[in-house]
Amino acid sequence: MAVKEYSYEKNGNDRLSPHFRVKEFRARRGGKLDGDRILISEELIEMLEKLSRAVRYKAIIVTDGYRTEAYDKQLTGKIGQHTKGLAADVWVDGYTAYELAAIAELLGFDGIGVINKRCIHLDVRGYKSYFVENSQIASDTYSVRTFLCPETYHKLVQKLFVLNDNTIEYLKKWKWSDLLFEKLTAGALA
Numbered sequence: 475m476a477v478k479e480y481s482y483e484k485n486g487n488d489r490l491s492p493h494f495r496v497k498e499f500r501a502r503r504g505g506k507l508d509g510d511r512i513l514i515s516e517e518l519i520e521m522l523e524k525l526s527r528a529v530r531y532k533a534i535i536v537t538d539g540y541r542t543e544a545y546d547k548q549l550t551g552k553i554g555q556h557t558k559g560l561a562a563d564v565w566v567d568g569y570t571a572y573e574l575a576a577i578a579e580l581l582g583f584d585g586i587g588v589i590n591k592r593c594i595h596l597d598v599r600g601y602k603s604y605f606v607e608n609s610q611i612a613s614d615t616y617s618v619r620t621f622l623c624p625e626t627y628h629k630l631v632q633k634l635f636v637l638n639d640n641t642i643e644y645l646k647k648w649k650w651s652d653l654l655f656e657k658l659t660a661g662a663l664a
């Protein structure tokens with residue numbers, strides 16, 4: 475899928491999908507606009523629409539979308555996925571960062587980063603990568619579960635899907651992440 479180029483001035487109000495407009499991904503530097511150019515991956519928007527469905531269409535707030543290379547380097551010390559239009563930092567009212575990360579993992583996002591208690595980084599870089607900002611936690615083997623004790627993950631899944639223990643046992647037995655993914659994509663959340 476393609477990464478498309480937009481102009482904030484000309485296309486700012488254009489809809490990318492039912493729940494996202496071009497201007498939400500504008501380049502920012504502090505609180506100000508950082509140039510007119512915006513790059514946005516179609517795949518990223520498709521994945522964010524899946525996330526939107528999974529959180530029952532609660533507003534997904536994009537705090538950072540496209541970034542200019544100069545600003546990304548200043549901010550992070552490198553030129554990352556935001557400069558390619560492949561990433562968005564988001565939060566959703568009522569969800570913690572780990573809850574969103576767990577959902578994002580089930581949906582199949584490539585890069586997932588826990589930025590703080592509420593906000594996560596998501597991208598479609600083409601390979602799996604997981605990190606927790608300002609910590610040593612990073613993984614190529616990649617799983618949100620890797621960084622949570624089984625009980626915590628169990629509780630998280632229970633909260634997200636409103637499942638009872640018997641159902642969870644059943645799901646575990648039968649490749650539960652696949653089944654949860656089906657529930658997510660079917661919009662069958664409780």
Ligand SMILES: [Zn+2]
Pocket residue numbers: 538556561562563594595596
């Ligand atoms: Zn980010």
